[in-house]
Amino acid sequence: MSKQLRIGIIGSGGIARAHAEAYGQLDNLVIAAVADIIPGKAAEFIAQTGLAEAQAFDDHRKLLELDLDAVSICTPNVAHYQTTIDALRAGKQVMLEKPMSVTLDEAVHMTQVAKETGAMLNIGYQPRYDPNTVLVRDLVQSGQLGKIYYVETGGGRRRGMPQGTFIRKDLAGAGAVVDIGTYSLDMALNALGFPKPLSVSAYSSNHFGTNPLYHPQASAFEVEDFGVAMIRFENDIVMNFKISWAMHMDTLGATMFLGTDAGLKITPAGTGPWSGVFDGRVGSITLYHDIQKHNTHSEIPLIDHKLNLFHEKVRDFVQAVRENGPAPIPGEQIVRSQAILDGFLRSAELKREVEIHIPEL
Structure with missing residues (x-):
């Protein structure tokens, strides 16, 4: 049996709940941490979603210090860039919600850092x-x-x-x-x-x-x-x-x-x-x-x-993490959308x- 994957979620708004639900339906995986910039919000999210094993953080950089295989980034759009850069440099595989970023320059740099670090940057387009x-x-x-x-x-x-x-x-x-x-x-x-x-x-x-x-x-x-x-x-x-x-x-x-x-x-x-x-x-x-x-x-x-497209998106990402495969929806493609x-x-x-x-x- 493959090892249990440890996942972090950064941002605890409505879309984070969809990620938590999708991850919860997959075997041999645990959501180990949740971070949100608003004090107390990550802990509240953990309590409401029943993530008994998860730690709460008010700073995503502290979450990234943990031994995690991957993170879902579910922050507001303007925070996508820096949070993704930090996660990639921390060696985490990244599932990033759309849109990739706010500017083209940000998207280009994110893709470049993914290449430099060898970490996966996958963009979430469930359709x-x-x-x-x-x-x-x-x-x-x-x-x-x-x-x-x-x-x-x-x-x-x-x-x-x-x-x-x-x-x-x-x-x-x-x-x-x-x-x-x-x-x-x-x-x-x-x-x-x-x-x-x-x-x-x-x-x-x-x-x-x-x-x-x-x-x-x-x-x-x-x-x-x-x-x-x-x-x-x-x-x-x-x-x-x-x-x-x-x-x-x-x-x-x-x-x-x-x-x-x-x-x-x-x-x-x-x-x-x-x-x-x-x-x-x-x-x-x-x-x-x-x-x-x-x-x-x-x-x-x-x-x-009768597919749940959101669940399919998360399942495909997790499979790529397990197999050390390429990103299902790589940043290189979405840079052109972002342009x-x-x-x-x-x-x-x-x-x-x-x-x-x-x-x-």
Whole structure:
């Protein structure tokens, strides 16, 4: 039998509970420590989740002094960078919640430190584990679409604005774009094989978040609740990226891939005000193509499953830790997503197109 893995959790908010639950369903593993910068919060988390063997810390650096195999980093976005750097330099394998970081420079440095130390840096995008998301990737990469020249991705909640740390720029860094937009972006980029982004022209607003008619913390709302951008990539690909926490519309449309031989449309699953973005399941997949010069389309049957995608994400990470394998979702991939998010925020602030330059990793 393999040795018992010892896991630490840094940050004890809502997402940390999901990590604790997922780890708790795996054999031969113990959550040995929890850290949170707010005094007493880690101890409270341990008591509430029944982690009898876990130690509580108010300083993540003290947690990292323990004999741990890996850590889950579940802090607010702005703390991802330094906490990850500290964990990698302490020799811990890292499961980092999305978004990877706030800026491109941070993401690049995190990836470089992972290479220098030999520690794993895995980024948590659970929609990758939906069999239908895998099907979309395989269809796009099969060549059936021909040369892909245009991609549209994103989506919008009619109402779905969070509160607390999500709306504070000093903690979250940004709003809807990095919260749910990053999932839609990852779905498209993963299917395309992560082409290199070259430029971004973006617009963002927060008309709903700052209006007390729509948000109970309007006076504290500091981030965007809507964003849209045109992104240029190498190989003459363009992407229309759009995302919304709130709007007067039922949808911002499906994700689509337009190719010279066929097109692919993907709709998200779910109903209600918080649905409409790809942070969950796929609703339908349709291939548009020609047969004998006749326009036609084929509904691709969805794969029926009952997988808990979050648990699959954690299970895959733990397996990689046990086998000393590569990161299931490596930082090198997500640097390109982060470059787009970084360019998006710069462009929206400057109100003009900006170029993207990604250093060699």
